[in-house]
Amino acid sequence: MNATMGLENVDHYPVMLDQILSIISPQHGGMFIDCTFGAGGYSKAILKYPNTEVIAIDRDKNSEKYAKEISTKHPSRFKFINTKFSNLEEMIKKNLEPKAIIFDLGFSSMQINDSKRGFSFQKKGPLDMRMGINNFSAKDVVNNMSESDLAQIIKNFGDEKEGKKIANKIINFRKKNLINTSEQLSLIVKSAKRKVFNSKINPSTKTFQALRIFVNKEISELKKGLDAATRILKDNGILIVVNFHSIEDKIIKSFFRFYSESKSVSRHIPIKEDNKKGILYNLTQKKIIRPKDKEIKENNRSRSAKLRFAIRTSNKFYYSNKTEELFKKYFEVESINI
Numbered sequence: 312m313n314a315t316m317g318l319e320n321v322d323h324y325p326v327m328l329d330q331i332l333s334i335i336s337p338q339h340g341g342m343f344i345d346c347t348f349g350a351g352g353y354s355k356a357i358l359k360y361p362n363t364e365v366i367a368i369d370r371d372k373n374s375e376k377y378a379k380e381i382s383t384k385h386p387s388r389f390k391f392i393n394t395k396f397s398n399l400e401e402m403i404k405k406n407l408e409p410k411a412i413i414f415d416l417g418f419s420s421m422q423i424n425d426s427k428r429g430f431s432f433q434k435k436g437p438l439d440m441r442m443g444i445n446n447f448s449a450k451d452v453v454n455n456m457s458e459s460d461l462a463q464i465i466k467n468f469g470d471e472k473e474g475k476k477i478a479n480k481i482i483n484f485r486k487k488n489l490i491n492t493s494e495q496l497s498l499i500v501k502s503a504k505r506k507v508f509n510s511k512i513n514p515s516t517k518t519f520q521a522l523r524i525f526v527n528k529e530i531s532e533l534k535k536g537l538d539a540a541t542r543i544l545k546d547n548g549i550l551i552v553v554n555f556h557s558i559e560d561k562i563i564k565s566f567f568r569f570y571s572e573s574k575s576v577s578r579h580i581p582i583k584e585d586n587k588k589g590i591l592y593n594l595t596q597k598k599i600i601r602p603k604d605k606e607i608k609e610n611n612r613s614r615s616a617k618l619r620f621a622i623r624t625s626n627k628f629y630y631s632n633k634t635e636e637l638f639k640k641y642f643e644v645e646s647i648n649i
Protein backbone atom coordinates (compact mmCIF):
# COMPACT_ATOMS: atom_id res chain seq x y z
CA MET A 312 0.00 0.00 0.00
CA ASN A 313 1.30 3.49 -0.86
CA ALA A 314 0.46 5.61 2.16
CA THR A 315 0.39 8.90 0.27
CA MET A 316 -2.19 7.70 -2.26
CA GLY A 317 -5.41 9.73 -2.11
CA LEU A 318 -3.89 12.73 -0.32
CA GLU A 319 -4.95 15.30 -2.95
CA ASN A 320 -7.56 16.98 -0.76
CA VAL A 321 -5.89 16.92 2.64
CA ASP A 322 -5.33 20.15 4.63
CA HIS A 323 -1.75 19.17 5.45
CA TYR A 324 0.31 16.78 3.34
CA PRO A 325 2.07 14.43 5.82
CA VAL A 326 5.76 14.59 4.93
CA MET A 327 7.66 11.33 4.24
CA LEU A 328 4.74 9.22 5.42
CA ASP A 329 5.79 6.15 3.42
CA GLN A 330 9.28 6.19 4.89
CA ILE A 331 7.94 6.66 8.42
CA LEU A 332 5.54 3.73 8.09
CA SER A 333 8.30 1.48 6.82
CA ILE A 334 10.48 2.40 9.84
CA ILE A 335 7.76 1.87 12.47
CA SER A 336 5.89 -1.06 10.79
CA PRO A 337 2.39 -0.51 12.24
CA GLN A 338 1.17 -3.65 10.42
CA HIS A 339 2.54 -5.55 13.44
CA GLY A 340 0.36 -3.50 15.82
CA GLY A 341 1.53 -1.54 18.86
CA MET A 342 1.26 1.81 20.58
CA PHE A 343 2.65 5.00 19.00
CA ILE A 344 3.06 8.60 20.16
CA ASP A 345 2.55 11.34 17.55
CA CYS A 346 4.03 14.45 19.19
CA THR A 347 3.06 16.87 16.40
CA PHE A 348 -0.45 15.79 15.41
CA GLY A 349 -1.34 18.74 13.08
CA ALA A 350 -4.15 17.44 10.84
CA GLY A 351 -3.37 13.89 11.96
CA GLY A 352 -1.77 12.54 8.77
CA TYR A 353 0.58 10.17 10.61
CA SER A 354 -1.95 9.18 13.30
CA LYS A 355 -4.60 8.31 10.71
CA ALA A 356 -2.19 6.25 8.63
CA ILE A 357 -1.08 4.25 11.69
CA LEU A 358 -4.65 3.64 12.89
CA LYS A 359 -5.57 2.10 9.52
CA TYR A 360 -3.78 -0.98 10.81
CA PRO A 361 -5.63 -3.15 13.37
CA ASN A 362 -4.16 -3.58 16.85
CA THR A 363 -2.57 -0.14 16.81
CA GLU A 364 -3.08 2.67 19.32
CA VAL A 365 -2.05 6.31 19.06
CA ILE A 366 -1.59 9.01 21.64
CA ALA A 367 -1.29 12.35 19.83
CA ILE A 368 -0.18 15.75 21.04
CA ASP A 369 -0.37 19.23 19.56
CA ARG A 370 -0.02 22.66 21.16
CA ASP A 371 -2.48 24.11 18.64
CA LYS A 372 -6.11 23.98 19.82
CA ASN A 373 -7.22 24.05 16.18
CA SER A 374 -5.94 20.48 15.85
CA GLU A 375 -8.81 19.31 18.07
CA LYS A 376 -11.16 19.44 15.09
CA TYR A 377 -9.09 16.82 13.24
CA ALA A 378 -8.61 14.82 16.43
CA LYS A 379 -12.39 14.62 16.99
CA GLU A 380 -12.91 13.00 13.59
CA ILE A 381 -10.37 10.32 14.45
CA SER A 382 -11.71 9.69 17.97
CA THR A 383 -15.19 9.19 16.53
CA LYS A 384 -13.83 6.53 14.21
CA HIS A 385 -11.44 4.88 16.70
CA PRO A 386 -12.72 5.77 20.20
CA SER A 387 -10.72 3.12 22.02
CA ARG A 388 -7.48 3.35 20.05
CA PHE A 389 -6.87 7.09 19.86
CA LYS A 390 -6.34 9.87 22.38
CA PHE A 391 -5.49 13.53 21.72
CA ILE A 392 -3.92 15.91 24.24
CA ASN A 393 -3.67 19.65 23.60
CA THR A 394 -0.25 20.25 25.11
CA LYS A 395 3.36 20.94 24.25
CA PHE A 396 5.79 18.12 23.80
CA SER A 397 7.96 19.59 26.54
CA ASN A 398 5.14 18.38 28.85
CA LEU A 399 5.42 14.69 28.10
CA GLU A 400 6.13 13.89 31.78
CA GLU A 401 2.59 12.71 32.36
CA MET A 402 3.28 9.88 29.95
CA ILE A 403 6.54 9.04 31.64
CA LYS A 404 4.58 8.52 34.86
CA LYS A 405 2.14 6.19 33.07
CA ASN A 406 4.96 3.83 32.15
CA LEU A 407 3.81 3.43 28.56
CA GLU A 408 5.67 1.27 26.10
CA PRO A 409 5.39 2.98 22.72
CA LYS A 410 6.89 1.28 19.69
CA ALA A 411 7.80 4.69 18.34
CA ILE A 412 7.66 8.37 19.17
CA ILE A 413 7.41 10.71 16.18
CA PHE A 414 8.14 14.43 15.85
CA ASP A 415 7.32 16.30 12.61
CA LEU A 416 8.64 19.71 13.58
CA GLY A 417 7.68 23.21 12.50
CA PHE A 418 4.36 24.61 11.37
CA SER A 419 1.46 22.97 9.54
CA SER A 420 -0.07 24.09 6.24
CA MET A 421 -3.21 25.13 8.18
CA GLN A 422 -1.09 27.46 10.32
CA ILE A 423 0.91 29.08 7.49
CA ASN A 424 -2.11 29.39 5.19
CA ASP A 425 -4.33 31.11 7.75
CA SER A 426 -3.76 34.88 7.44
CA LYS A 427 -5.09 35.38 11.00
CA ARG A 428 -2.16 33.39 12.45
CA GLY A 429 0.50 35.77 11.06
CA PHE A 430 3.08 33.10 10.12
CA SER A 431 3.33 34.11 6.46
CA PHE A 432 4.89 37.20 4.92
CA GLN A 433 2.72 36.53 1.88
CA LYS A 434 -0.53 37.10 3.74
CA LYS A 435 -2.15 40.20 5.17
CA GLY A 436 -3.11 39.67 8.76
CA PRO A 437 -2.18 40.31 12.40
CA LEU A 438 1.46 39.64 13.27
CA ASP A 439 0.94 36.75 15.69
CA MET A 440 2.89 33.49 15.03
CA ARG A 441 1.75 31.72 18.21
CA MET A 442 1.30 27.99 17.61
CA GLY A 443 -0.57 27.67 20.92
CA ILE A 444 0.15 27.81 24.68
CA ASN A 445 2.50 30.79 24.36
CA ASN A 446 3.38 33.73 26.59
CA PHE A 447 3.63 36.40 23.89
CA SER A 448 3.17 36.99 20.15
CA ALA A 449 5.46 38.24 17.37
CA LYS A 450 3.69 41.60 17.62
CA ASP A 451 4.73 41.85 21.30
CA VAL A 452 8.32 41.03 20.32
CA VAL A 453 8.76 43.57 17.51
CA ASN A 454 7.01 46.36 19.44
CA ASN A 455 8.70 45.89 22.81
CA MET A 456 12.18 44.44 22.56
CA SER A 457 15.36 46.47 22.49
CA GLU A 458 17.20 46.94 19.22
CA SER A 459 20.13 44.76 20.29
CA ASP A 460 17.89 41.90 21.50
CA LEU A 461 15.91 42.00 18.25
CA ALA A 462 19.14 41.93 16.25
CA GLN A 463 20.35 38.88 18.25
CA ILE A 464 17.11 37.00 17.58
CA ILE A 465 17.06 37.77 13.85
CA LYS A 466 20.77 37.02 13.41
CA ASN A 467 20.82 33.76 15.38
CA PHE A 468 17.46 32.18 14.57
CA GLY A 469 17.26 33.45 10.99
CA ASP A 470 20.96 33.12 10.20
CA GLU A 471 20.40 36.62 8.82
CA LYS A 472 23.58 38.65 8.19
CA GLU A 473 21.61 41.90 8.06
CA GLY A 474 19.96 41.38 11.46
CA LYS A 475 21.30 44.67 12.88
CA LYS A 476 19.98 46.75 9.98
CA ILE A 477 16.59 45.07 10.16
CA ALA A 478 16.37 45.63 13.93
CA ASN A 479 17.27 49.29 13.42
CA LYS A 480 14.51 49.76 10.82
CA ILE A 481 12.00 48.08 13.13
CA ILE A 482 12.90 50.47 15.97
CA ASN A 483 12.66 53.53 13.71
CA PHE A 484 9.29 52.44 12.35
CA ARG A 485 7.79 51.82 15.77
CA LYS A 486 8.79 55.29 17.03
CA LYS A 487 5.87 56.53 14.94
CA ASN A 488 3.55 53.52 14.57
CA LEU A 489 2.87 50.17 16.16
CA ILE A 490 3.77 47.22 13.94
CA ASN A 491 0.48 45.35 13.74
CA THR A 492 0.55 43.19 10.64
CA SER A 493 2.76 40.65 8.88
CA GLU A 494 2.62 42.82 5.76
CA GLN A 495 4.01 45.84 7.65
CA LEU A 496 6.89 43.78 9.02
CA SER A 497 7.61 42.30 5.62
CA LEU A 498 7.86 45.80 4.08
CA ILE A 499 10.16 46.99 6.89
CA VAL A 500 12.48 44.00 6.36
CA LYS A 501 12.50 44.55 2.61
CA SER A 502 13.45 48.20 3.05
CA ALA A 503 16.37 47.25 5.34
CA LYS A 504 17.94 44.59 3.14
CA ARG A 505 20.30 44.98 0.22
CA LYS A 506 18.56 44.04 -3.02
CA VAL A 507 19.70 40.72 -4.40
CA PHE A 508 18.77 40.32 -8.02
CA ASN A 509 17.55 36.93 -9.22
CA SER A 510 17.14 35.71 -5.63
CA LYS A 511 14.33 33.17 -5.36
CA ILE A 512 14.12 33.69 -1.60
CA ASN A 513 11.78 36.34 -0.25
CA PRO A 514 13.79 38.92 1.80
CA SER A 515 11.52 38.32 4.82
CA THR A 516 11.98 34.54 4.99
CA LYS A 517 14.79 34.56 7.56
CA THR A 518 13.32 37.24 9.83
CA PHE A 519 9.95 35.48 9.93
CA GLN A 520 11.63 32.15 10.75
CA ALA A 521 13.62 33.82 13.54
CA LEU A 522 10.57 35.38 15.16
CA ARG A 523 8.58 32.15 14.89
CA ILE A 524 11.35 30.19 16.64
CA PHE A 525 11.59 32.81 19.40
CA VAL A 526 7.83 33.17 19.97
CA ASN A 527 7.33 29.40 20.18
CA LYS A 528 10.59 28.65 22.06
CA GLU A 529 11.25 25.98 19.47
CA ILE A 530 14.83 25.25 20.54
CA SER A 531 14.09 24.43 24.18
CA GLU A 532 10.87 22.66 23.18
CA LEU A 533 12.92 20.41 20.91
CA LYS A 534 15.52 19.60 23.55
CA LYS A 535 12.88 18.92 26.23
CA GLY A 536 10.87 16.84 23.77
CA LEU A 537 13.89 14.70 22.82
CA ASP A 538 14.81 14.19 26.49
CA ALA A 539 11.26 13.20 27.44
CA ALA A 540 10.97 10.82 24.47
CA THR A 541 14.26 9.19 25.46
CA ARG A 542 12.97 8.68 29.01
CA ILE A 543 9.71 7.16 27.75
CA LEU A 544 11.10 4.79 25.11
CA LYS A 545 12.01 1.28 26.18
CA ASP A 546 14.31 -1.30 24.57
CA ASN A 547 13.89 -1.22 20.74
CA GLY A 548 11.54 1.79 20.81
CA ILE A 549 12.11 4.11 17.86
CA LEU A 550 12.60 7.87 17.98
CA ILE A 551 11.85 9.60 14.65
CA VAL A 552 12.35 13.29 13.99
CA VAL A 553 11.50 15.17 10.80
CA ASN A 554 12.93 18.69 10.66
CA PHE A 555 12.91 21.58 8.23
CA HIS A 556 15.78 23.90 9.16
CA SER A 557 19.47 23.70 9.91
CA ILE A 558 19.30 24.76 13.59
CA GLU A 559 16.94 21.89 14.44
CA ASP A 560 18.98 19.51 12.33
CA LYS A 561 22.25 20.38 14.12
CA ILE A 562 20.64 19.82 17.53
CA ILE A 563 19.03 16.49 16.58
CA LYS A 564 22.21 15.22 14.95
CA SER A 565 24.34 16.04 17.98
CA PHE A 566 21.73 14.61 20.40
CA PHE A 567 21.62 11.30 18.50
CA ARG A 568 25.39 11.20 18.17
CA PHE A 569 26.01 11.91 21.85
CA TYR A 570 23.68 9.17 23.09
CA SER A 571 24.80 6.62 20.50
CA GLU A 572 28.54 6.87 20.85
CA SER A 573 30.31 4.44 23.10
CA LYS A 574 31.58 6.25 26.14
CA SER A 575 33.99 3.61 27.37
CA VAL A 576 37.51 5.02 27.53
CA SER A 577 40.87 3.67 28.57
CA ARG A 578 40.97 2.68 32.22
CA HIS A 579 44.10 4.85 32.56
CA ILE A 580 42.20 8.03 31.74
CA PRO A 581 40.07 9.44 34.53
CA ILE A 582 36.47 9.12 33.41
CA LYS A 583 33.85 11.82 33.53
CA GLU A 584 30.41 11.05 34.96
CA ASP A 585 28.80 10.67 31.49
CA ASN A 586 31.48 8.21 30.39
CA LYS A 587 30.33 5.64 32.94
CA LYS A 588 26.91 5.41 31.36
CA GLY A 589 25.89 3.21 28.48
CA ILE A 590 24.67 4.21 25.06
CA LEU A 591 20.97 5.03 24.81
CA TYR A 592 20.50 4.72 21.04
CA ASN A 593 21.65 2.59 18.15
CA LEU A 594 21.83 4.41 14.85
CA THR A 595 21.04 1.75 12.27
CA GLN A 596 20.94 4.43 9.60
CA LYS A 597 23.34 7.31 10.22
CA LYS A 598 22.55 9.15 7.01
CA ILE A 599 19.59 11.47 6.89
CA ILE A 600 16.56 10.37 4.89
CA ARG A 601 15.16 12.84 2.32
CA PRO A 602 11.80 12.90 0.52
CA LYS A 603 11.64 11.28 -2.90
CA ASP A 604 11.49 13.52 -6.01
CA LYS A 605 7.87 12.50 -6.55
CA GLU A 606 6.89 13.77 -3.10
CA ILE A 607 8.74 17.06 -3.59
CA LYS A 608 6.87 17.55 -6.86
CA GLU A 609 3.52 16.88 -5.14
CA ASN A 610 4.32 18.92 -2.03
CA ASN A 611 6.96 21.59 -2.52
CA ARG A 612 7.19 22.21 1.24
CA SER A 613 8.73 18.77 1.74
CA ARG A 614 11.87 19.79 -0.21
CA SER A 615 13.74 20.88 2.93
CA ALA A 616 12.61 17.95 5.13
CA LYS A 617 15.21 15.75 6.80
CA LEU A 618 14.33 12.59 8.68
CA ARG A 619 16.54 11.03 11.33
CA PHE A 620 15.71 8.05 13.51
CA ALA A 621 17.38 6.02 16.25
CA ILE A 622 16.55 2.86 18.17
CA ARG A 623 16.54 2.90 21.96
CA THR A 624 18.72 0.49 23.89
CA SER A 625 17.70 -0.91 27.28
CA ASN A 626 20.17 1.31 29.17
CA LYS A 627 18.74 3.57 31.85
CA PHE A 628 18.13 7.21 30.88
CA TYR A 629 20.61 9.78 32.11
CA TYR A 630 20.31 13.49 31.49
CA SER A 631 23.10 15.32 29.72
CA ASN A 632 23.44 19.07 29.25
CA LYS A 633 25.83 18.56 26.33
CA THR A 634 23.30 20.02 23.83
CA GLU A 635 22.81 23.12 25.98
CA GLU A 636 26.61 23.52 26.18
CA LEU A 637 27.20 23.00 22.46
CA PHE A 638 24.38 25.30 21.38
CA LYS A 639 24.65 27.71 24.29
CA LYS A 640 24.04 30.78 22.11
CA TYR A 641 20.63 29.53 20.92
CA PHE A 642 19.45 28.73 24.46
CA GLU A 643 20.67 32.11 25.70
CA VAL A 644 18.93 34.05 22.94
CA GLU A 645 15.73 32.06 23.41
CA SER A 646 15.64 32.98 27.09
CA ILE A 647 15.87 36.77 26.54
CA ASN A 648 12.97 38.38 28.42
CA ILE A 649 10.57 40.54 26.52
Ligand SMILES: C[S@@+](CC[C@H](N)C(=O)[O-])C[C@H]1O[C@@H](n2cnc3c(N)ncnc32)[C@H](O)[C@@H]1O
Nearest residue numbers: 325347349350351352353369370371395396532
Ligand atom coordinates in the same frame (compact mmCIF):
# COMPACT_ATOMS: atom_id res chain seq x y z
C1 LIG B 1 4.47 19.96 10.54
S1 LIG B 1 3.05 20.00 11.51
C2 LIG B 1 2.66 18.31 11.75
C3 LIG B 1 1.75 17.76 10.72
C4 LIG B 1 1.30 16.35 10.96
N1 LIG B 1 2.40 15.40 10.93
C5 LIG B 1 0.24 15.95 9.95
O1 LIG B 1 0.45 14.96 9.23
O2 LIG B 1 -0.78 16.62 9.86
C6 LIG B 1 3.69 20.42 13.07
C7 LIG B 1 2.66 20.50 14.17
O3 LIG B 1 3.38 20.43 15.39
C8 LIG B 1 2.81 21.31 16.31
N2 LIG B 1 3.88 21.66 17.24
C9 LIG B 1 4.99 22.39 16.99
N3 LIG B 1 5.73 22.51 18.09
C10 LIG B 1 5.07 21.84 19.07
C11 LIG B 1 5.31 21.60 20.45
N4 LIG B 1 6.39 22.09 21.06
N5 LIG B 1 4.43 20.86 21.15
C12 LIG B 1 3.33 20.36 20.54
N6 LIG B 1 3.03 20.56 19.25
C13 LIG B 1 3.89 21.29 18.52
C14 LIG B 1 2.32 22.47 15.48
O4 LIG B 1 1.28 23.14 16.16
C15 LIG B 1 1.85 21.78 14.20
O5 LIG B 1 0.50 21.49 14.26
